[in-house]
Amino acid sequence: MNRPGDRAGGGALGSVREPGGLYAAPATLWLTVFFLAPLAIIVAYSFLTPGARGGVEWTPTLDAYRAIANPTFAKVTLNTILVAIGATAVTLVIALPCGYYMARSERQTLLLMLVMIPFWTNFLIRIYAWIAILGNEGFLNDLLRALGLVDESVRFLYNRGAVMLVLVYTYLPYAILPLYSTIDKFDFSLLEAARDLGASKLGAIVRVLLPNVKGGILTAFLFTFIPIFGAYAVPLLVGGTESYMLGNLIADELTKSRDWPLASAISLVITLVTTIGVLLLLRANGASTLGGPAGEASADGAAPEPAVGGAR
């Protein structure tokens, strides 16, 4: 936020120099108390011995990390990664044209409202709505039977496909909003210039539009992938016997097996893996691109507003 130009201007005002730290104080305090402190507790617990009936005993041990080396965990992790990558990819493929259309439309406010309408209804109720639609006795099967397309109802629910469908549905707005916000700031005359210079329609989009909205795509990816990676309720409610994900494993270790150190260790590994992944991704894209138009077009000091802030 603090650009060199601002800093010079601030100097002239004297007493209000560098108020950023003060402005950020509530957020810093909030994150310290409700994010860093719990994280520290998780780190500490992961190195302790599980208590007889839940909780921990203050004997240091690496047992929890030894337990993670078990192939069982590798299997859940692999399943979680597959679901998260699949669902995120589908989400982005749907969100990108949607964001493009919204950015070019003249009724942006209306379209933005439409995208946000699902947030007005409780997340769990929306999952139950999917159960009512896709169930063996659900609306879709009723329709298929009424049309004579099937005799026996088709089992849409309680498998990995259903989990991915509902995850895509849930996180689609989180991908559309940053993409819309970034594409909205894209200078569409660049596309015309590309066409004038001989690029095909597709070529112009792939070689001019996409590199310029790379930051928005990255933000959309992170906003979708990270929550899906920790999904709990969706696999629990529409998943089948094989749709177990890391979020469910953590919950079960905490509440059913009552092995708090193991639950802590798994959470910590997820946090580490996501953090490292995000850092690598940012570095590969150039750290400044998160949320803003990327590439040479913006490198000339036009300093666009970050799309993330705009989307919120």
Add this chain to the structure above:
Amino acid sequence: MKKRMMIAAFAATIGLVASACGGSSEKLYLFNWIYYIPDDVIEDFTEETGIKVIVDSYASNEEMYNKIVAGGSGYDIVVPSGDYVSIMIAEGLLEPIDTSRLANFGNLDPAALARIGFDPGNRYSVPFMMAAAGVSVNRTKVSGYEHSWNVFDRSDLGGRMTMLDDMREVLGAALKSLGYSVNDPDPAHLEEARLVVERWKPNLVKFDAESFAKSFASGEFWVVQGYAENVFIEYPEDRRDEVDFFFPKEGVPMYMDSFCVLEGAKNADAAYRFVDYMLRPDVAARVADYLMLPSPNVPARALMTVTPNYGFDDLAAGEFKEDLGQETLKLYNDAWRRIRVGN
């Protein structure tokens, strides 16, 4: 049913607040399962004895236990399930109970008392209710089955059956189907049980303890393992005879919740009076009517006005779930994790 309970709970809270303003000084602190004792029953106790009852509630044994261990003292009575009774005895959290001071203790079914392994001779606990999860079958969709766990071997019902997402209930069912105890500590027996569940698993839609009753009521699932009260709350009242709720003949894991007095309870006398009141046939019958469960209180059974979801004799095939101890619990956890994750 649920709504009725909530309204009752709300009304009682108001009632308690109101009665707390009264003049009596004697008090009793009760830490109980949520929606377990109807509030008018507690109000009547206060009216009869002048003892104010302050109720706090919990939704799981773990929650109750953690609160007590964390120093949430001040409670006089708790109502743990059997496995937690034995844990709390071992941890020295309970006060011995002199059952000779309870005039109505003799009302309890001796056959039920004889089966208690978590506190033989009831030195620390006074039984309140006992129940078990069973199997519900939708009669309009399924026929030609036995009242046995082998219904889960029916591959033609694949995609229409669920079992609970509960380690003790599912492994307990498998252990019973093999003729073993639901508390069997033998790793070889446990491995056999795991293989039984693996055999059932392809026929199951999912392991579900959250929404199976809703989906059973809507006709989505045809065979579900679960508690009768969950199933019947969801099922349309006029079509209840479509549901065949049974306990498989091989036996089921069962629980008993008991009144216990906490160590160092300040109002022990009031606690004795309350437990004795709860053992009175008319009071026990009101509670059993409210829960639609059979009563372990023999004279109460004749006074019930609601037909319970199953009879007390049906529980003969049940076996109490007991505390497994750390080592065995770990074996159960590992087996259950392998089942849930898949191999």
